Amino acid sequence: MKRYSDLEYLRLSKLQKFLYRLESFFCSIPVAVWHTIKKLGLAIWSFIKGIGLGIAEVVTTFKNGSKPTRLSYVIMGAGCFAHGQILRGILFLLFEIVFIFYMVTTGAYWLSMLPSLGKLGPTKDYNVILDVYTTHYHDNSFKILLYGVLTIFFIIAFIYTWWVNIRQSKTAEQILASGKKLKSGRDDLRSLVDDSFHKTLLALPMTGILVFTVMPIVFMMLVAFTNYDGAHNGYSNNLFHWVGLDNFNTMLSWTSNTSSGAQSYAATFGEVLTWTLIWAFFATFTNYFLGMMVAMAINKKGIRFKKGWRTILVMTIAIPQFISLLYVSKMFAKNGLINNFLIDMKWIDTALPFFEKASWARVTVILINIWIGIPYLMLTATGILMNIPQDLYESARIDGASGWQQYSKITLPYMLFVTGPYLLTQFTGNMNNFNVIFLLTGGAPNNPAASNSAGTVGYTDLLITWLYKITMGAESQYYLASVVGIMVFVVVALITLVAYSLLPSIKNEEDFQ
Amino acid sequence: MSDVKVQKAMKQHMGLTASRRISNTAIYIVLTVMSVIWLIPFICIVLQSFRVESTWQVGYVIPRQWGWNNYVNLANTDFWRWYTNTFVLAILTAILQTVIVLCMSYTLSRFRFKMRKPLMKFMLVLGLFPGMMTMIILYRVLADLGLTQKNSIPGLLLVYVASSGMGYYVSKGFFDTISKSLDEAARVDGANRFKVLVKIILPLSKPIVIYTVLTAFMGPWGDFVFARYISMGTSAGKNVAVGMYDWLSQDQIGKNYTMFCAGGVLVALPVTILFLFLQRYYVEGITGGAVKG
Structure with a gap:
């Protein structure tokens, strides 16, 4: 696109200015994506280079190292023992013993089964003595995948520790050579509440995240490359195995499902994604602007009972969503309070299709979401509005700016600048807003063209509720759910990347301290 | 009005x-x-x-x-069982989750170590995955540990607390606003890092501690999806949300609708009262931490 200089830009008419800015916004998206890819590539390259350097260091250390250092290549902690760091030495040695013990007893088995995910499924064997068939269970694909992944994690951790052990022995020698003293075991313990206090503090939370977030995510990403589902649960009926990219092909192919007569997965995915984006857009921006307006109204000079208004509005935050949303969904239902009331009053003859027609349902969920969402925005906006320097408004008034001008030239730009990252998290949060959709409509009304063997799909289904339905559906197609999960990640990550590179520079966090 | x-x-x-x-x-x-x-x-x-x-x-x-x-009719159902389940769960979650979140956010706000930035980026990326995805495996793991069905309350506690470190953003934002010169002055006077945290930072952090406790306490009352999945097929291990959800299903709504309302009032009452009392801290938390991301 053609770039204007500042002078040329100022000469444009309002419409042209707007169009120019719109154009430059969209033109900068590919650039932003390209920059991120480049950054990612550089990061991967430097990671590989780091590993290379590590290996090189290991080799040279072995060549030039002293005897204890060389010994710690085989017996971890040997260097530490030789230099009098007994505590560290014991820990290293212990870790090595545990690792070897684990690998010999079970780890090797899981690792060897990982490529096949189990060879022998459950068998029905004839028992001659009792004259019955009994089922015998053998390999368990699920456990193989799970423990296989854990074993790989463990091996990586071991290699890293092994490398640290060698390095420590080497640096200990250097320190001793320069005539300084090494840290004793007591010093190490003391530093856990002082210099290395962060390690102590992070140990527990990070373990939790590793076991209950990272490991499950890695596992589920791998499931996307298997045929794990209700009929292949890996243990009691059939084993599951690797299928490569088949599931992604299914999800992204445009050939329709011949078995169920439904449209192709790709078409369904496209429809659900489109609605997810529309929903996220409206849910975010209606709440944002209305919430900001409510905050401004309540904070306006001369308005009384500020606390009272606020307290009434935050009721929707206080009351658990499953009560408020479920109740409201029943209020709007076909035979719910509102329809009954309107019919009793003879204002309408037949029930209004709040959740029965696609367009009605979509508008209704967006409107009800305003009811739930405005209070959060109101609270956030209140805090920010109070931070806007008041003299800006004063000088604007003196210059004769109208209320609208003050809003569009001072309040809005300030808000947008400060809340940029917050808006982004709101947007991605709304894309994954399971509660509102599930409790209000459960995805209804059904979209017959999109529903297939993986379950029903509705017009208000988001990707995340679709994922849930696939998981819970009759065939429990976990592999498909996993593919959808990965796609959600890709979409959200793409939006985040673009937004981050377009937002006015994310403020330096050190500024606040 | x-x-x-x-x-x-x-x-x-x-x-x-x-x-x-x-x-x-x-x-x-x-x-x-x-x-x-x-x-x-x-x-x-x-x-x-x-x-x-x-x-x-x-x-x-x-x-x-x-x-x-x-x-009165609520007593004829498992409602009070679910209520106690949820109440105990909420209190334990509030305590443990607060400890974890504060450890995490304090560390990321105050310490400058080599892995800090990569760690934060890593968690940002992790947060982009839909949590729903991991439900199946978490279920299987908890089932192996014997923490589903009847015992799903401890199972839920484990999952809530273990993954709570990810939600450090708001309280990190708060800690960022406490001046670092306080720490430094105390360090010069010979206090170690642990003492700085206990004697200086924590007393100043009342709003964010209360905010974290409050949000952690409110979470279990509304959790629905995961709780439903791991307590499936049993009544004893349900929380109120899961138990009461079925009352509004197609075949039960006719006889349980007003009972749902009664139960809803009883569930909403403690949470709402607590929230309205501590509203001030909630506002401080949400406005202090949210905008700095």
């Missing part, structure tokens, strides 16, 4: 210019309408929970026959 009050409020502003009076009146009208809309569903729940004459959805709000039947 009644019209009389609006007029009284207006009279006190007679000195203002006419245009401001008009705009303020408009604001009052809008706020009043909004307040009514905001409160209607809650008023309806409360009123319907006292309705005796029918248990089904009707076209009027004020009961024709008042009574405590619906509250």
Whole structure:
């Protein structure tokens, strides 16, 4: 696109200015994506280079190292023992013993089964003595995948520790050579509440995240490359195995499902994604602007009972969503309070299709979401509005700016600048807003063209509720759910990347301290 | 808010210019309408929970026959069991989750170590995955540990607390606003890092501690999806959300609708009262931490 200089830009008419800015916004998206890819590539390259350097260091250390250092290549902690760091030495040695013990007893088995995910499924064997068939269970694909992944994690951790052990022995020698003293075991313990206090503090939370977030995510990403589902649960009926990219092909192919007569997965995915984006857009921006307006109204000079208004509005935050949303969904239902009331009053003859027609349902969920969402925005906006320097408004008034001008030239730009990252998290949060959709409509009304063997799909289904339905559906197609999960990640990550590179520079966090 | 009050409020502003009076009146009208809309569903729940004459959805709000039947009937279900489950779970989650979140956010705010930035980026990326995805495996793992069905409450506690470190953003934002010179002064005087945290930072962090406790306490009352999945097929291990959800299913809504309202009131009461009391801290938390991301 053609770039204007500042002078040329100022000469444009309002419409042209707007169009120019719109154009430059969209033109900068590919650039932003390209920059991120480049950054990612550089990061991967430097990671590989780091590993290379590590290996090189290991080799040279072995060549030039002293005897204890060389010994710690085989017996971890040997260097530490030789230099009098007994505590560290014991820990290293212990870790090595545990690792070897684990690998010999079970780890090797899981690792060897990982490529096949189990060879022998459950068998029905004839028992001659009792004259019955009994089922015998053998390999368990699920456990193989799970423990296989854990074993790989463990091996990586071991290699890293092994490398640290060698390095420590080497640096200990250097320190001793320069005539300084090494840290004793007591010093190490003391530093856990002082210099290395962060390690102590992070140990527990990070373990939790590793076991209950990272490991499950890695596992589920791998499931996307298997045929794990209700009929292949890996243990009691059939084993599951690797299928490569088949599931992604299914999800992204445009050939329709011949078995169920439904449209192709790709078409369904496209429809659900489109609605997810529309929903996220409206849910975010209606709440944002209305919430900001409510905050401004309540904070306006001369308005009384500020606390009272606020307290009434935050009721929707206080009351658990499953009560408020479920109740409201029943209020709007076909035979719910509102329809009954309107019919009793003879204002309408037949029930209004709040959740029965696609367009009605979509508008209704967006409107009800305003009811739930405005209070959060109101609270956030209140805090920010109070931070806007008041003299800006004063000088604007003196210059004769109208209320609208003050809003569009001072309040809005300030808000947008400060809340940029917050808006982004709101947007991605709304894309994954399971509660509102599930409790209000459960995805209804059904979209017959999109529903297939993986379950029903509705017009208000988001990707995340679709994922849930696939998981819970009759065939429990976990592999498909996993593919959808990965796609959600890709979409959200793409939006985040673009937004981050377009937002006015994310403020330096050190500024606040 | 009644019209009389609006007029009284207006009279006190007679000195203002006419245009401001008009705009303020408009604001009052809008706020009043909004307040009514905001409160209607809650008023309806409360009123319907006292309705005796029918248990089904009707076209009027004020009961024709008042009574405590619906509250009494709750005793015939597992409601109080679910209630106790959720209450215990909420309290334990509040305590443990607060400890984890504060450890995490304090560290990321105060310490500068080599892995800090990569760690934060890593968690940002992790947060982009839909949590729903991991439900299946978490279920299987908990099942292996014997923490599903009847024992799903400890199972839920484990999952909530273990993954809570990811939600450090808001309290990190708060810690960022406490001046670092305080730490440094204490360090110069010979305090170690642990003492700085306990003696200096924690006393200053009352708002964020209360905010974290409050949000952690409120979470379990509304958790639904995962709780439902791991307590499937049993009644004893459900929390209120899961238990009461079925009351509004197609085949049960006819006889359990008003009971749902009664249960809803009992669930909402403690949480709402607590929230309104601690509202100030919640606002400080959400406005302090949210915008800095």
